[in-house]
Amino acid sequence: MSVSYRLSQRGLDHLVLERHDHVGHSWSHDRWDSFTLVTPNWFMQLPDFPYAGDRPDAFLPRDEIVRYLEGFHDFVRPPMHYGTEVTGLQNAGDHYLLDTTAGQMRARNVVVATGFFHRARVLDMATALPPDIVQLHPYNYKNPGQLPDGGVLIVGSSMSGIQICEDFLEEGRSVYMAVGDGHRMPRRYRGRDVFAWLAELGLVTKPVDPVTHAERYAPSLMLSGARGGRGLNLHYFAARGVHLAGKLLGFDGTRAFFDDDLNRKIAESDAASRTFKSAVDTLILDHGLEAPGADTSNTDEGLPTEGGPYLVPDVLDLRERGITSVIWATGFACDYDWIRMPVLDERGFPRQHRGVSGAPGLYFCGQHWLHTFASGGFHGLGDDPAHISDHIGRRLGAIA
Numbered sequence: 001m002s003v004s005y006r007l008s009q010r011g012l013d014h015l016v017l018e019r020h021d022h023v024g025h026s027w028s029h030d031r032w033d034s035f036t037l038v039t040p041n042w043f044m045q046l047p048d049f050p051y052a053g054d055r056p057d058a059f060l061p062r063d064e065i066v067r068y069l070e071g072f073h074d075f076v077r078p079p080m081h082y083g084t085e086v087t088g089l090q091n092a093g094d095h096y097l098l099d100t101t102a103g104q105m106r107a108r109n110v111v112v113a114t115g116f117f118h119r120a121r122v123l124d125m126a127t128a129l130p131p132d133i134v135q136l137h138p139y140n141y142k143n144p145g146q147l148p149d150g151g152v153l154i155v156g157s158s159m160s161g162i163q164i165c166e167d168f169l170e171e172g173r174s175v176y177m178a179v180g181d182g183h184r185m186p187r188r189y190r191g192r193d194v195f196a197w198l199a200e201l202g203l204v205t206k207p208v209d210p211v212t213h214a215e216r217y218a219p220s221l222m223l224s225g226a227r228g229g230r231g232l233n234l235h236y237f238a239a240r241g242v243h244l245a246g247k248l249l250g251f252d253g254t255r256a257f258f259d260d261d262l263n264r265k266i267a268e269s270d271a272a273s274r275t276f277k278s279a280v281d282t283l284i285l286d287h288g289l290e291a292p293g294a295d296t297s298n299t300d301e302g303l304p305t306e307g308g309p310y311l312v313p314d315v316l317d318l319r320e321r322g323i324t325s326v327i328w329a330t331g332f333a334c335d336y337d338w339i340r341m342p343v344l345d346e347r348g349f350p351r352q353h354r355g356v357s358g359a360p361g362l363y364f365c366g367q368h369w370l371h372t373f374a375s376g377g378f379h380g381l382g383d384d385p386a387h388i389s390d391h392i393g394r395r396l397g398a399i400a
Contacts (some may be wrong), residue, residue, distance in 0.1 A: 001016070001023075001046075001069075001072055001073060001076050001078050002046055002047055002113075002365075002366075002381040002382065002385040003111050003113055003365055003385040003388060003389065004016050004076060004078035004079070005047055005048070005076045005078070005385070006047065006385040006386045006388070006389035007389045007392070008076070008078075009389070010389050010390070010393050010398065010399060011398065012389065012392060012393055012396065012398060014079065015079050015081055016078045016079060016080045016081065017081050017084045017085075017086055017098075017100065018080055018081065018082050018083075018084065019083070019084065019085035019086075019101075020082065020083070021082050021083050022082065023066075023069050023070050023073045024065065024066035024069040024070065026115075026117075027062060027065050027066050027069065028062065028063070028066045030139055030140075031062045032062075032138065032141050032142050032143060032164065032167070033062070033142050033143045034061075034143070034163070034166075034167055034226055035061065035062040035163070035226075036059040036060060036061045036062070036224070036225035036226045036229075037059050037060050037065065037225050037378075038059070038159055038221070038223045038224065038225050039059070039195055039225070039377065039378070039379065040056065040057050040058065040059060040193050040195060040196075040225075040229070041053060041055055041056050041057070041058055041059065041060055042056040042057070043195060043377070043378060043379045044060070044068060044378045044379075045378060045379045045381075045382065046072050046378060046381055046382070047381065047382040047385065047386070048075075048382075049071070049072045049075050049076075051068070057193065058225075058228075058229070059225025059226070059229050060225075061226075081102065083101070083102075084100050084101055084102045085100060085101045086098050086099070086100050086338065087099045087100065087101065087338055088338050088340060089110065089112075089338060089339045089340060089341070090340040090341060091341055091359060092106070094108065095107060095108050095361075096108070096109075096110050096361065096362070098110070108361055108395075108396070109361040109362075109363070109392050109395065109396070110361065110362055110363070111363040111364070111365055111388060111392075112336075112339070112350070112362070112363065112364045112365070113364075113365045113366050114366070115366050115367075115376070116332070116334055116366070116367050116368050116376055117332035117334075118332065118333065118334050118335035118336075119332060119333045119334070119335045120137040120138075120139040120140075120328075120332060120333075121137075121328075121330050121331045121332055121333045122135075122137055122328045122330060123155070123248075123328065123330060125248070125250045125251055126326070126328065128250065128251040128252070128253075129251055129254070129326065130253065130254060132324075133254065133318060133323075133324065133325065133326060134147055134148060134324060134325040134326070135325070135326045135327075135328065136325070136326075136327050136328070137327070137328045137329075137330075138160040138164060138327070138329055139332070141164060141327060143167065144167055144168050144171045144173065147324070147325040148324045148325065149324065150173075150174075150322050150323060150324030150325065151173060151174035151175065151176060151321055151322045151323040151324065151325075152168050152173055152174075152175055152176070152323065152324070152325045152326070152327060153176045153177075153178065153256070153318065153323050153325070153326045153327070154168075154175065154176070154177045154178070154326075154327045154329055155177075155178045155180075155248050155326065155327065155328050155329060155330055156178070156180045156182075156328070156329030156330050156331070157177055157178075157179045157180045157181075157182045157222065157234070157329075158180055158181070158182040158219065158220040158222065158329065158331070159182070159220050159221065159222070159223060159224070160329045160331075161177065161180065161182070161327075161329030162182065162222055162224065162232045162237070163224050163226055164327060164329060165177060165237065165242065166224070166226065166227070166232075169240055169241075169242070174241075174243075174321075174322065174323075175237075175241075175242045175243065176242070176243040176244075176245065176312060176316070176321070176323060177237065177242055177243070177244055177245065178245050178246070178247060178248035178256075178258060179234065179244055179245065179246060179247070179262055179265050179266075180219075180247070180265075180329075180330075181219035181265065181268075182219050182220055182221070182222040182269065183219045183220070183221055183222060183268075183269050183272035183273070184222050184231070184233040184234070184269040184270055184272055184273040185221040185222060185223055185231055185272065185273055185276060186231040186273060186276075186277070186295075187223060187224075187229050187230050187231035188231075189276075189277060189280055189294070189295070190280060190281075190284065190291040190292055190293070190294055190295075191291050191292045192291070193229075194221070194223065194231070194276070197276075197280045197283075198373075200283060201279060201280070201283060203373060204372065204373050204374050204379065204380075205372050205373070205374055205380075206372060206373065207371055207372055208369055208371070208372060208373070219272075222269065233269065233270075233273075234265075234266050234269060235266075243311075243312050244262060244311060244312060245258040245262060245311075245312035245316070246258045246259035246260055246261040246262040246265065246314075247259040247261055247265075254317055254318040254319040254320075255315055255316070255317050255318075256315070256316045256317075256318060257314065257315055258312060258313075258314050258315075258316070259314075260314060262311070277294065281294065333348070334348055334349060335348075336348060336350065341359055341362070343357050343358060343359050343362060349367075350364045350367070352364050352370070354370065354371045354384065354387055354388075355370055355371070355384055355387065355388045355391075356388070356391055360395070361392075361395060363388045363391070363392070365381075365384055365385055365388055366381065366384075370384055371383070371384055371387075
């Protein structure tokens with residue numbers, strides 16, 4: 001819709017193909033009941049349609065996100081063709097052929113704006129579990145009531161994993177967590193939200209060219225917008241009785257095997273928080289900014305290296321511990337198999353520069369690190385669509 005808005009501003013005819021039958025389908029169908037955005041409401045900055053509510057520092061829940069998108073749709077009024085899925089895309093000389101559920105179409109220019117989270121990533125080891133262990137991914141998880149009584153093993157400790165973990169804690173469930181690479185971060189520090197400081201530090205809109213492997217695969221932040229918005233961390237979960245383990249290595253029947261890297265991951269997560277706070281402290285000092293003093297009550301002390309009821313042994317029998325379910329909070333993978341052209345890199349990501357691919361007339365939009373950190377979120381979907389629309393206009397000779 002953002003690309004459509006920018007194209008319309010430039011007087012460029014276009015169609016928007018949407019596989020589902022309404023706006024915001026993935027938000028309303030593919031998010032769990034307690035889902036909220038991690039970014040504050042003032043971060044909602046679709047082009048010429050910023051958040052206009054009275055809670056700029058709160059966090060939109062799932063259904064309000066859909067209403068925001070519906071409002072943007074009414075504002076943009078894009079030429080949408082609903083219920084039309086693109087199943088194939090190929091080059092045909094001076095134009096592209098699109099195989100769709102509504103028949104074959106052709107276009108001189110194509111913008112792939114399908115986002116980044118196409119396919120739930122579940123580790124191959126999942127097939128080794130017996131069928132009586134229920135398995136879900138955040139993609140199809142809704143609430144704890146979906147799962148049988150008993151304990152749950154959550155694989156992953158990034159944004160999805162930690163937020164879903166709180167759902168089960170509120171239900172009084174026994175929770176085990178195989179810790180991943182999520183980085184601890186304060187929700188608020190020295191009077192401001194973490195994203196306000198990230199913006200102040202210039203990290204939100206800093207252009208990245210080219211995107212490095214470390215940036216694209218950087219650990220996500222251990223933050224939540226639910227329950228008023230909080231910074232969550234492994235110490236907090238341990239204090240709540242969550243049984244922590246290192247990286248999940250595999251299964252043998254109902255026996256789960258874990259790496260012995262838990263304490264290293266805790267240390268790395270805590271270090272990320274300290275690095276961020278230090279950068280903010282330096283920024284405040286260097287620029288003479290008004291800010292309250294640092295809150296030192298939430299320490300970064302590590303967990304004990306041995307003992308404690310929250311530390312899981314390297315081998316754990318799920319059945320003996322009463323664990324009846326596994327949630328694979330292991331992220332998503334992109335899926336561009338329907339693009340039948342050599343425009344992807346060895347990891348399946350589009351080769352592009354600020355959304356412009358190497359194939360003339362083929363563009364990508366709405367991806368993480370397309371141009372900046374914000375390119376894949378509500379804050380960055382103004383500049384990238386404008387850049388792509390200008391490029392299309394010049395290619396068509398409609399813009400000088």
